[in-house]
Amino acid sequence: MNLPGHGSLESILQDPSAKPLALQLQELKDITNNFSKDRQLGKGGFGIVYKGLLPNGEAVAVKDLIMSQFQGKQFKREVDNLMKVQHKNIVRFLGYCYESSHQYIEYEATHVFAESPKMLLCFEFVANGSLDKHINEESCGFDWHTRYKIIKGICHGLHYLHEECQPHGSVIHLDLKPENILLDNCMVPKIADFGISKFFCDQKLETRATSAIGSLGYMAPEYISGNIVSKMADIYSLGVIIMQIITGRRVDVTSCEDIVEPVRLGFNC
CATH class of the missing domain: 3.30.200.20 (Phosphorylase Kinase; domain 1)
Structure with missing residues (x-):
């Protein structure tokens, strides 16, 4: 019953x-x-x-x-x-x-x-838990096909938030990181946790937050220093995640170098 x-x-x-x-x-x-x-x-x-x-x-x-x-x-x-x-x-x-x-x-x-x-x-319920549990020095323990599939899925989800979820607006996640990406039984990634996300209407390009809230190592420099919120803040986070999936290296938030490293390596937002 x-x-x-x-x-x-x-x-x-x-x-x-x-x-x-x-x-x-x-x-x-x-x-x-x-x-x-x-x-x-x-x-x-x-x-x-x-x-x-x-x-x-x-x-x-x-x-x-x-x-x-x-x-x-x-x-x-x-x-x-x-x-x-x-x-x-x-x-x-x-x-x-x-x-x-x-x-x-x-x-x-x-x-x-x-x-x-x-x-x-x-x-x-997403059976395989969050992506961060799978990141290690053996390149996440996944073959290249699986890593590519995960990266592609995250990109599709982020593109949907930025360009497709609303006819005249977009959702900026602002806390994109491995802990907030879940993997199902088929290793399909699913973006989660919209606790600090912002909705932009009428194709607004950027705004300023009263303060920068997020996770160090994944926050874009312009968001940290100037509280600037835009789609590029999520793209920066995506670049960090892609490097982690490829290399199996976790972000070391004890070093400020990690915050700017993606820009130096070519993920220029």
Whole structure:
């Protein structure tokens, strides 16, 4: 017998054209065994990802966002951007949950009921994990055909974000790195984690952010020094990733040389 809500998640997995769903917190608790540690797939700066198991045996990924990093406006922005994208090289967005409860807590020598919001995102489960787990000195352990396939897939996904996802706009990822590229059973890459991405409308070429947020070693020099946001910021990150896939060398963020090295080697943005 299926628990309430699970049928909708099961059906959306069977229909590639189905739109993402509004999900209930309880059903996400049920499929992740109440967000147990043995279901954790990974943890990043913006949240913890859990494996969710549906009654029919299929798996999904549930991202529990960290409240100190993700407030309501940021959560809405990520959902807005995820709603705009659907491509074989972008991780599929299945649904979202935004629920609040009230907890009885101690505050200034008394007790109050404090609102405790919960923000979660649900995605397709990608079996081979993130690209960073496969990068090593043996050139990722992949043959040249597989490495080329991964690079080509990332390029297709990024081109879709920049040129094709909206008739008069584009999505700038701003945190493209191996940890945010997932590999499925057939080693097809899927770009993930749109937590700091920005949407450009009307073919806008660039803008300035209030501050540069991202991952050192993958951030473009003009983004670090001048907070300039453009498609070229993602292209710079792509160049770093391509070098890592080819050489099997990881980015050493302890050295500022790594930040400018792709430009010196010919990945001039």
